[in-house]
Each structure stands twice: as C-alpha cells, then as structure tokens.
Amino acid sequence: MKIKTSLVGAFACIAAPLAWAGEMTVSGTGHGQADNTMHAVAEGHMLVELRTIYDDFQLDDPANPMNGMTGPCFGAMEVKAGAVAGGGRCLYTDADGDMVSMQWTPSGLGADGAVTGDWSVTGGTGKWVEASGSGDFSSLTDPGTGRNVNTVSGTVTLP
Template sequence: MKTTFTAAAIAALLAAGHATAQAYTSDGTARGQSQTEVIEVGADHQFMNVRATYNRFEMEDSTNPMNKLSGPCFGVLEVRGGAVEGNGVCVLDGLEGDRVTLGWNARRRDPQGNIHGYWHISSGSGLWLQASGGGTFMSSVNPANGTATNTLRGAVTLR
C-alpha cells in the first residue's frame, strides 16, 4: 500500500507535533537566604563560594511552571579588580514533584554590588524533561541578614 501526503497533510502533521510545546515568559523574582564564603587571594582579588536557598520563585505569569519553584543555587565567583566572572547551578523542585536544573553564568557587578548574568535550563525530570530556555538575572544579597533576591527575565518552553 502506497501512502501519499499532500503539502497540507504534512503541515498538519508538523503542527500537531509542535502543539505540545508550551512557551512561557519567565520574568519574576526568587527570594531566599544566601551564604557566602570569601577566599582572599591578594589585593583586590578574591573567590566567593556562594550558596542561596530560594524558598519560592514568584513569576509575573502565575501559570508559568517556574512559579513556586524552590531549592538551592550554588557556584563560585572570581572577583578581580572589580570584574566578576563565575558560574554555578540551581537544583529546583516544583510543587508537582518534578525537578529542573538551571545553569548560571555571572558576568558583571554593578555599583550597588548586584551580580548580573545569564541563566539557562540544563536538565530536568517529569515536566522539565525536554524543557529549554533561559535569560538574564540580577542577584542581590543584603549583607546585614543574608536575604537573597534574584530577578529573572527570559523564557522557557516545555515539550
């Protein structure tokens, strides 16, 4: 038996395959507590072993699957002559029990001490198994009490 597909049928099949993908704007804020170990190397050169445990992500779009994620983010920053570079990972759990890992790369520090950089989805389970996406972040920590606030911009797609 020979099967012939028209252009319209092929387009319909392709559209059906993409219909399961759901895109979300991932603008929001994560709040938690931070702990930082500073290792001095020399004058104006240090490494920072950072860890923040976020108790809740609050996304502007409440239907975003990142909304209400929680868990630790950790990594290492090198600060030299005012320049910042570093990377790490976040291992986050959703309310549905699925897990997503986000990679992050720090690229600069502003005059207020906030760290700016990029984040991306590395891997995940369940809902996050074939997810993709990323964006930018700005992380700030109150040195008096360790309160961490991470402002995210970007997008994610679930497949």
C-alpha cells in the first residue's frame, strides 16, 4: 500500500506542472483598487502616477494558472495632446504561490477613459521562470471609488 501511494504521489508531482505546459489563451478581467495621482503640467499635458492592487483576476478558463492572481501594478503615464506614453510593472502571485512579473505599456485612451495598451510576461518564480507571453489590456478606474477593472487578452506559454 505504501509503494502504491508513493507512486501515485510521485506521478502527481511530475504530472501537475505538465498540465500547464504549452500555449494558453488569456482572456478575462482583473478587479482592484487604484490609487492614481494626476499632475497637470499644462493645458492638454498631464503626468499620472498609477498604482493598482489587484485582488482577483477571473479568466474565461478557470483552469488557466493566471486565474485568481493578485498583486500590485505600478507605473507612470504621460498624456500630451492626446498621445499617451509611459509604462510600468506588475507583480502577481498565482493560486500556487508562484510569482509572475509583467510589463505594461499604454498606447491610448478609450472613449470611456480606459487606458489601453500591451502587456508582456518578463519572468517569475516556479512555473513562471521561463514563461513568455503578451497581449492587450483595457484598464478603467472609477474616479469616484478608485475601483479598477482591467480587461486582458493574449497568450502565455509555459515550458
């Protein structure tokens, strides 16, 4: 009985990381609390300090290892004559306790005021050490409450 149990446990330890291997579609929504500071430079020119603590990411595929991630995103953005520049980083912790580092780059503002742009995986721990991937985001913060909704899409590959 001990041998059978040990073999089952050993197989589970080997097979678990393999369940996440390969390319996965990322599609879902993160929810968090933003603490952004606007700095007016001149008419039509603004610098924005951005910081959001995400308390949950819900992806369309509940088995995706990014589902349920939490953690901070921070950075800065410049808006000048309608053009957007800047960027930042995110450090998320997944349900297994592994961390993934991401980079984000804003490229525009939506009609609703959402910041739009691109994200990419830059490293991490555990399953994220050699991960790669990228996609798009649309991040909208309610100015009254600071609640943020970040809609993401793209692909991630875990070796």
